[in-house]
Amino acid sequence: MEDGIEGIDELLRDRLLIMVRDRSAINVLPHVRPRTGGMVLTGADAPVRCREIRNAFPGTVVAMDLESHTREVATAEAPFGLRTSYGWRSLGLTELNEILDGQRENRASFAVTPTCFIPADETGDATVLKAVITEANRLRREDTVVLLPCSYRWLQGVSLLHLVEQIRTCRHPVALIMQADEDPLKRSRVPEGLRQLCRSCPRLLLWRTDLAAFDAMAHGALGAAVGASAVLRFGVAPRPENGSGGRKPYTVVLVRRLLRYLRVATLQDWFAHIDPWTCDCAVCKGAALTRFTDSDADVLAALQHTVCELYALHDELDSTLPGHEREDWWRQQLADSWEHHRLLAAQTDTEVSFPKVLQAWRRPSPLPVPMTEKPRRQDRSGPS
Ligand SMILES: [Zn+2]
Structure with missing residues (x-):
């Protein structure tokens, strides 16, 4: 049993997964690093794609996110559920096990719980979050990651202490x-x-995210899953129309030296009067980052470029030792990014503001939550 737990942690450690819709999976696959990367598939065809990819490339890590969190809010009575062709189905422990088995039967490298959305904790006692963890801890399996799709408010104030406490009691790695x-x-x-x-929870993956993956991994996260498209870079509250897709995305590229995603139209404005920046990745081969149009082929090429650049950045992270060396490396990336923003503004004579998120990441890091610290109820009454 203990071997199994170590197994999944070792599989995920420092791994950078790319989260991608079923229809884009095959196009992204050639740019995913087999040893340090992998994919998380979403969409109705995720099980089929997962099986195909894993059959053809057994060494590539692939899992799926069934996205129950985009469709239903979790309750203490029904923390897990799934949309089926017969409608919405809440999942008890037996059915939950069946769904996780189903992912493995479709050759997923590990299973991911179909957790529903966990809204902000209004009552201050973390009832729904506790129900997710308690139920997941009843699973007698060592191949599963517990998904925690949480409101951002869980990262603030006393809720954060509840979140730390619950993740620490979880028997499985957790994906936030x-x-x-x-x-x-x-x-x-x-x-x-x-x-x-x-820093407080070493078995935490950051899921459905952006470059926050690197800030998280620099600060002790086990691994991360970065979204290939904008909608897969943070969680959304459940809505009936979620998952239907449809909206045509505008072309966005990762500009590695700026540590940010930018619309190609913005780059074209910035570089209207000077030579545009070029990229040496396997897709661009020295071409300008401003060249992408809104055609389907260019949207795809921009995505492939972004995946290449994510792995180039990840190679650097992966070559550092966890702890101070990795934090110093990340701090240097942020300092370089600040300098590139400053230079770009000077060269192009335009306003290039340094994003708030990057500013926040340049600040000193908070200490981990001590092991003994217990969250208190969020009231202002005196000591009891
Ligand atoms: Zn490129």
């Missing part, structure tokens, strides 16, 4: 999704809260 109406890291105290969480 942060939900907000827009980038959750723009909310006050969330970047600090996430760092504190990562």
